[in-house]
Amino acid sequence: MRNARKMWAALVAPALLLTGCSLLQSKASDQGLAGVGDPYFPTYGNSGYDVAHYGLKVRFDPSSGRLDGTNTVRATATQPLDRFHLDLYGLTVATVTVDGQPAEATREADELIITPKAPIAKGAAFTTEIAYGGRPADTPEKDAENNGFFTSRRGAVAVGEPQSAAAWFPVNDHPSDKALYDIELTVPAGYSGISNGLLRGRSEQADGWNSWQWQVTSPMASYLALMAVGRYRVVQGVHKGKPMITAIAAKVPVGEADENLARTPEVADFLETIAGPYPFDAYGGIVVADRRVEDEMESQTRPVYTAATWEDGPDTGILAHELAHQWFGDSVSVATWQDIWLNEGFATYAEWLWLEHDGGPTLQQQYDQRYADRKSELWEVPPGDPGREEIFSDSVYERGGMTLIALRKLVGDEKFSAILRTWTQRHRDGNANTADFIALAEQTSGQQLDAFFDKWLYAKGRPS
Numbered sequence: 001m002r003n004a005r006k007m008w009a010a011l012v013a014p015a016l017l018l019t020g021c022s023l024l025q026s027k028a029s030d031q032g033l034a035g036v037g038d039p040y041f042p043t044y045g046n047s048g049y050d051v052a053h054y055g056l057k058v059r060f061d062p063s064s065g066r067l068d069g070t071n072t073v074r075a076t077a078t079q080p081l082d083r084f085h086l087d088l089y090g091l092t093v094a095t096v097t098v099d100g101q102p103a104e105a106t107r108e109a110d111e112l113i114i115t116p117k118a119p120i121a122k123g124a125a126f127t128t129e130i131a132y133g134g135r136p137a138d139t140p141e142k143d144a145e146n147n148g149f150f151t152s153r154r155g156a157v158a159v160g161e162p163q164s165a166a167a168w169f170p171v172n173d174h175p176s177d178k179a180l181y182d183i184e185l186t187v188p189a190g191y192s193g194i195s196n197g198l199l200r201g202r203s204e205q206a207d208g209w210n211s212w213q214w215q216v217t218s219p220m221a222s223y224l225a226l227m228a229v230g231r232y233r234v235v236q237g238v239h240k241g242k243p244m245i246t247a248i249a250a251k252v253p254v255g256e257a258d259e260n261l262a263r264t265p266e267v268a269d270f271l272e273t274i275a276g277p278y279p280f281d282a283y284g285g286i287v288v289a290d291r292r293v294e295d296e297m298e299s300q301t302r303p304v305y306t307a308a309t310w311e312d313g314p315d316t317g318i319l320a321h322e323l324a325h326q327w328f329g330d331s332v333s334v335a336t337w338q339d340i341w342l343n344e345g346f347a348t349y350a351e352w353l354w355l356e357h358d359g360g361p362t363l364q365q366q367y368d369q370r371y372a373d374r375k376s377e378l379w380e381v382p383p384g385d386p387g388r389e390e391i392f393s394d395s396v397y398e399r400g401g402m403t404l405i406a407l408r409k410l411v412g413d414e415k416f417s418a419i420l421r422t423w424t425q426r427h428r429d430g431n432a433n434t435a436d437f438i439a440l441a442e443q444t445s446g447q448q449l450d451a452f453f454d455k456w457l458y459a460k461g462r463p464s
């Protein structure tokens with residue numbers, strides 16, 4: 001994500017605390033619990049199982065704002081389960097089955113609690129199917145990062161970090177449980193239904209509505225799942241043998257957005273020179289029109305850009321930032337939200353590197369300009385442990401990026417390059433944390449780097 005505004009966190013922090021706090025009291029051993037124990041957001045996601053695949057069929061009617069869906073979730077129990085949780089904001093659950101048998105479903109705050117007829121054994125694979133529907137709760141203005149669902153007369157878009165998936169489907173909503181997806185969006189004729197990955201087909205239903213069938217073939221963190229319904233200029237092409245699908249809201253004037261978005265392959269190819277092969281089997285991007293969506297977002301294979309992104313002219317830095325996340329964040333995902341600098345610091349570094357390549361300021365200038373400011377707020381927030389209210393603060397982005405520049409100087413270009421490439425290769429399609437990165441940097445460079453990372457990532461104050 002690249003944040004258009006500063007200090008959003010203070011506005012949304014109280015809301016973040018609401019999800020299922022009371023459920024932490026549950027202690028019975030054969031229950032999956034609310035929360036995977038994230039140090040910043042302990043109630044996010046759920047324990048007790050590991051999702052392999054979501055089969056989502058969602059019908060959205062822009063005229064009423066109503067969404068109706070079925071979600072077929074294939075998972076494996078990581079402990080004996082008498083019951084388990086999924087995250088779901090609002091919406092009404094109609095029926096739930098587990099392995100084809102009707103199951104009991106109750107709701108507690110934003111948790112859907114499912115009790116199968118028979119307990120599930122540890123290690124057993126199971127399938128739960130949930131039919132649900134309603135009007136997704138519209139996200140308040142300036143709260144895009146939490147529960148991001150935006151409905152307008154023109155359609156809807158679901159996008160937001162650290163949580164947005166539960167606004168439109170029942171989900172284990174934490175990046176540590178990545179899964180494959182098949183997503184079918186059914187929309188009225190004339191509308192597009194845009195999501196992640198490959199477009200496997202479009203079929204017309206009996207009532208004249210169209211189903212768009214998307215397939216995500218690399219594991220995806222739930223916050224990267226995209227749903228956009230509206231009138232879009234959809235362009236399908238091919239780059240390096242992989243489909244490239246872009247969509248630009250019809251309301252956005254033809255011109256700058258189209259021209260900038262079309263540079264996606266060029267920027268992605270440049271990023272391959274620092275991060276290794278592009279990690280997914282599709283390229284793309286989407287420009288949404290809803291002005292409440294203020295931040296660009298690295299939705300997997302199809303980053304979201306906003307109505308404002310190219311309003312004032314060309315900007316390829318933002319392309320570099322969101323595309324860099326395809327490696328740093330999407331393919332290699334954070335283990336916990338405390339590791340957010342592994343996404344944003346790396347994407348910022350890649351953005352600066354692209355700007356240098358494109359004739360903008362050099363990497364050294366980006367560094368020097370920030371380092372020169374002794375009173376900068378960058379020195380107040382340690383990017384390796386920013387605190388949950390500061391996960392999208394400037395320090396996570398810029399001091400995070402500066403950390404990589406400083407590391408590069410310390411270990412040399414060749415070893416630094418090896419570190420980045422090994423990082424994306426070793427953790428591809430998985431999760432990693434800051435300790436993993438430090439260990440890799442030490443192993444590759446042959447240097448003891450604890451003191452270096454302590455001052456850059458964990459200490460307050462400007463590193464000497």
Ligand SMILES: [Zn+2]
Pocket residue numbers: 001002321325343344347
């Ligand atoms: Zn970002």
